[in-house]
Amino acid sequence: MTYLHFKALHIIFVVSWFAGLFYMPRLFVYHTEAGEKPEVERQVLFVQFTKMEKLLWNAIMTPACWLALLAGIAMVYLNPSWLDQGWMQLKLIFVAGLIGYHLFTRKILLEIRAGKFRFSSFQLRLFNEVATIFLFSIVFLVVLKNTVDWLWGVLGLIIFAIVIMSAVRIVKKVRAGKSVGSPSE
Numbered sequence: 083m084t085y086l087h088f089k090a091l092h093i094i095f096v097v098s099w100f101a102g103l104f105y106m107p108r109l110f111v112y113h114t115e116a117g118e119k120p121e122v123e124r125q126v127l128f129v130q131f132t133k134m135e136k137l138l139w140n141a142i143m144t145p146a147c148w149l150a151l152l153a154g155i156a157m158v159y160l161n162p163s164w165l166d167q168g169w170m171q172l173k174l175i176f177v178a179g180l181i182g183y184h185l186f187t188r189k190i191l192l193e194i195r196a197g198k199f200r201f202s203s204f205q206l207r208l209f210n211e212v213a214t215i216f217l218f219s220i221v222f223l224v225v226l227k228n229t230v231d232w233l234w235g236v237l238g239l240i241i242f243a244i245v246i247m248s249a250v251r252i253v254k255k256v257r258a259g260k261s262v263g264s265p266s267e
Contacts, residue, residue: 085160092153095146100217102143103180106187107210109135113194114203135191147184151177169227173220180216204254211246215239 109131116127154177157164164170190209193200201209219239 083156085157088153088156088160092150092157095150095153098142098146099150099184100213102138102146103184103187103213104210106135106138106143106191107206107213109138110190110194110201111203111206111210114199114201114206117199132195135194139188139191143184143187147181167227169223173223176216176220176223180213180220183212183216204250207250207254208247211243211250214246215243218242 113128113131113135116124116131118124119127158170190201190206
Protein backbone atom coordinates (compact mmCIF):
# COMPACT_ATOMS: atom_id res chain seq x y z
CA MET A 83 0.00 0.00 0.00
CA THR A 84 1.17 3.50 -0.73
CA TYR A 85 1.19 6.56 1.49
CA LEU A 86 -1.98 7.85 -0.18
CA HIS A 87 -3.81 4.59 0.57
CA PHE A 88 -2.94 4.95 4.25
CA LYS A 89 -3.93 8.62 4.16
CA ALA A 90 -7.34 7.76 2.67
CA LEU A 91 -7.87 5.02 5.28
CA HIS A 92 -6.74 7.36 8.05
CA ILE A 93 -9.30 9.99 7.01
CA ILE A 94 -12.10 7.40 6.76
CA PHE A 95 -11.34 5.95 10.20
CA VAL A 96 -10.95 9.38 11.80
CA VAL A 97 -14.38 10.37 10.43
CA SER A 98 -15.86 7.14 11.81
CA TRP A 99 -14.17 7.65 15.17
CA PHE A 100 -15.45 11.21 15.43
CA ALA A 101 -18.95 10.07 14.51
CA GLY A 102 -18.85 7.93 17.62
CA LEU A 103 -17.21 10.64 19.71
CA PHE A 104 -20.01 13.03 18.74
CA TYR A 105 -22.87 10.57 19.19
CA MET A 106 -21.88 8.78 22.42
CA PRO A 107 -22.13 11.87 24.67
CA ARG A 108 -25.46 12.70 23.02
CA LEU A 109 -26.67 9.22 24.01
CA PHE A 110 -25.43 9.95 27.54
CA VAL A 111 -27.58 13.10 27.56
CA TYR A 112 -30.67 11.14 26.50
CA HIS A 113 -29.88 8.32 28.91
CA THR A 114 -29.52 10.80 31.78
CA GLU A 115 -32.74 12.63 30.87
CA ALA A 116 -34.58 9.31 30.68
CA GLY A 117 -34.12 9.11 34.45
CA GLU A 118 -36.80 11.81 34.77
CA LYS A 119 -39.41 9.70 32.96
CA PRO A 120 -42.07 7.50 34.62
CA GLU A 121 -40.74 4.12 35.81
CA VAL A 122 -41.99 1.95 32.91
CA GLU A 123 -40.77 4.37 30.27
CA ARG A 124 -37.46 4.85 32.11
CA GLN A 125 -36.79 1.11 32.19
CA VAL A 126 -37.48 0.71 28.46
CA LEU A 127 -35.30 3.70 27.60
CA PHE A 128 -32.45 2.56 29.87
CA VAL A 129 -32.38 -0.85 28.17
CA GLN A 130 -32.45 0.73 24.70
CA PHE A 131 -29.79 3.37 25.43
CA THR A 132 -27.53 0.80 27.08
CA LYS A 133 -27.80 -1.40 24.00
CA MET A 134 -27.09 1.54 21.64
CA GLU A 135 -24.12 2.74 23.72
CA LYS A 136 -22.61 -0.75 23.85
CA LEU A 137 -22.95 -1.24 20.11
CA LEU A 138 -21.55 2.22 19.34
CA TRP A 139 -18.55 1.66 21.61
CA ASN A 140 -17.74 -1.90 20.51
CA ALA A 141 -18.62 -1.78 16.81
CA ILE A 142 -17.70 1.77 15.78
CA MET A 143 -15.75 3.91 18.23
CA THR A 144 -13.07 1.53 19.45
CA PRO A 145 -12.33 -0.18 16.12
CA ALA A 146 -12.28 3.18 14.31
CA CYS A 147 -9.95 4.61 16.95
CA TRP A 148 -7.47 1.75 16.58
CA LEU A 149 -7.65 1.75 12.78
CA ALA A 150 -7.18 5.55 12.61
CA LEU A 151 -4.15 5.27 14.89
CA LEU A 152 -2.67 2.39 12.90
CA ALA A 153 -3.13 4.20 9.58
CA GLY A 154 -1.57 7.34 11.12
CA ILE A 155 1.39 5.34 12.42
CA ALA A 156 1.83 3.83 8.96
CA MET A 157 1.87 7.32 7.42
CA VAL A 158 4.53 8.48 9.90
CA TYR A 159 6.51 5.31 9.29
CA LEU A 160 6.52 6.11 5.56
CA ASN A 161 7.43 9.76 6.25
CA PRO A 162 9.39 9.82 9.57
CA SER A 163 10.70 13.35 8.99
CA TRP A 164 7.27 14.62 10.05
CA LEU A 165 8.19 13.87 13.65
CA ASP A 166 10.76 16.70 13.45
CA GLN A 167 8.12 19.25 12.50
CA GLY A 168 6.41 21.38 15.15
CA TRP A 169 2.93 21.05 13.68
CA MET A 170 3.16 17.24 13.84
CA GLN A 171 4.40 17.30 17.42
CA LEU A 172 1.50 19.55 18.39
CA LYS A 173 -0.93 17.34 16.47
CA LEU A 174 0.29 14.29 18.36
CA ILE A 175 -0.33 16.13 21.65
CA PHE A 176 -3.89 16.78 20.50
CA VAL A 177 -4.25 13.14 19.44
CA ALA A 178 -3.11 12.09 22.93
CA GLY A 179 -5.77 14.43 24.35
CA LEU A 180 -8.35 12.92 22.02
CA ILE A 181 -7.43 9.43 23.21
CA GLY A 182 -7.85 10.69 26.78
CA TYR A 183 -11.28 12.03 25.82
CA HIS A 184 -12.12 8.65 24.27
CA LEU A 185 -11.09 6.82 27.45
CA PHE A 186 -12.99 9.25 29.68
CA THR A 187 -16.04 8.59 27.52
CA ARG A 188 -15.56 4.91 28.33
CA LYS A 189 -15.44 5.73 32.04
CA ILE A 190 -18.74 7.62 31.80
CA LEU A 191 -20.23 4.73 29.82
CA LEU A 192 -19.30 2.23 32.54
CA GLU A 193 -20.66 4.52 35.28
CA ILE A 194 -23.98 4.93 33.46
CA ARG A 195 -24.21 1.17 32.93
CA ALA A 196 -23.76 0.78 36.69
CA GLY A 197 -26.58 3.27 37.29
CA LYS A 198 -24.29 6.09 38.43
CA PHE A 199 -25.22 9.39 36.80
CA ARG A 200 -22.43 11.70 37.93
CA PHE A 201 -23.06 14.38 35.30
CA SER A 202 -26.18 16.36 34.51
CA SER A 203 -27.52 16.45 30.97
CA PHE A 204 -26.21 20.03 30.69
CA GLN A 205 -22.70 18.97 31.72
CA LEU A 206 -22.83 16.13 29.21
CA ARG A 207 -23.89 18.58 26.47
CA LEU A 208 -20.79 20.64 27.26
CA PHE A 209 -18.66 17.49 27.32
CA ASN A 210 -20.03 16.67 23.87
CA GLU A 211 -18.49 19.89 22.52
CA VAL A 212 -14.96 18.92 23.58
CA ALA A 213 -14.71 16.56 20.58
CA THR A 214 -15.62 19.48 18.31
CA ILE A 215 -12.79 21.55 19.74
CA PHE A 216 -10.35 18.67 19.17
CA LEU A 217 -11.61 18.28 15.61
CA PHE A 218 -11.14 21.96 14.77
CA SER A 219 -7.71 22.04 16.37
CA ILE A 220 -6.38 18.96 14.62
CA VAL A 221 -7.82 19.73 11.18
CA PHE A 222 -6.59 23.33 11.11
CA LEU A 223 -3.18 22.26 12.35
CA VAL A 224 -2.84 19.53 9.73
CA VAL A 225 -4.08 21.70 6.89
CA LEU A 226 -2.01 24.79 7.79
CA LYS A 227 1.05 22.82 8.98
CA ASN A 228 2.19 25.89 10.85
CA THR A 229 2.60 26.25 14.59
CA VAL A 230 2.94 30.05 14.33
CA ASP A 231 -0.60 30.27 12.97
CA TRP A 232 -1.51 28.14 15.95
CA LEU A 233 -1.16 31.19 18.20
CA TRP A 234 -4.03 32.83 16.33
CA GLY A 235 -5.80 29.50 16.31
CA VAL A 236 -5.72 29.34 20.11
CA LEU A 237 -7.48 32.69 20.31
CA GLY A 238 -10.02 31.52 17.73
CA LEU A 239 -10.53 28.26 19.65
CA ILE A 240 -11.17 30.09 22.89
CA ILE A 241 -13.75 32.29 21.17
CA PHE A 242 -15.23 29.22 19.48
CA ALA A 243 -15.49 27.38 22.82
CA ILE A 244 -17.18 30.37 24.45
CA VAL A 245 -19.69 30.59 21.58
CA ILE A 246 -20.48 26.87 21.81
CA MET A 247 -20.91 26.96 25.58
CA SER A 248 -23.10 30.05 25.30
CA ALA A 249 -25.22 28.37 22.63
CA VAL A 250 -25.70 25.32 24.86
CA ARG A 251 -26.81 27.56 27.73
CA ILE A 252 -29.21 29.49 25.48
CA VAL A 253 -30.78 26.28 24.16
CA LYS A 254 -31.17 25.04 27.73
CA LYS A 255 -32.93 28.27 28.75
CA VAL A 256 -35.19 28.16 25.68
CA ARG A 257 -36.15 24.55 26.45
CA ALA A 258 -36.79 25.39 30.10
CA GLY A 259 -38.95 28.38 29.05
CA LYS A 260 -41.03 26.25 26.69
CA SER A 261 -41.68 23.58 29.32
CA VAL A 262 -42.73 26.19 31.90
CA GLY A 263 -45.20 27.89 29.55
CA SER A 264 -46.46 24.73 27.86
CA PRO A 265 -50.25 24.35 27.43
CA SER A 266 -50.33 21.15 29.54
CA GLU A 267 -49.78 23.15 32.74
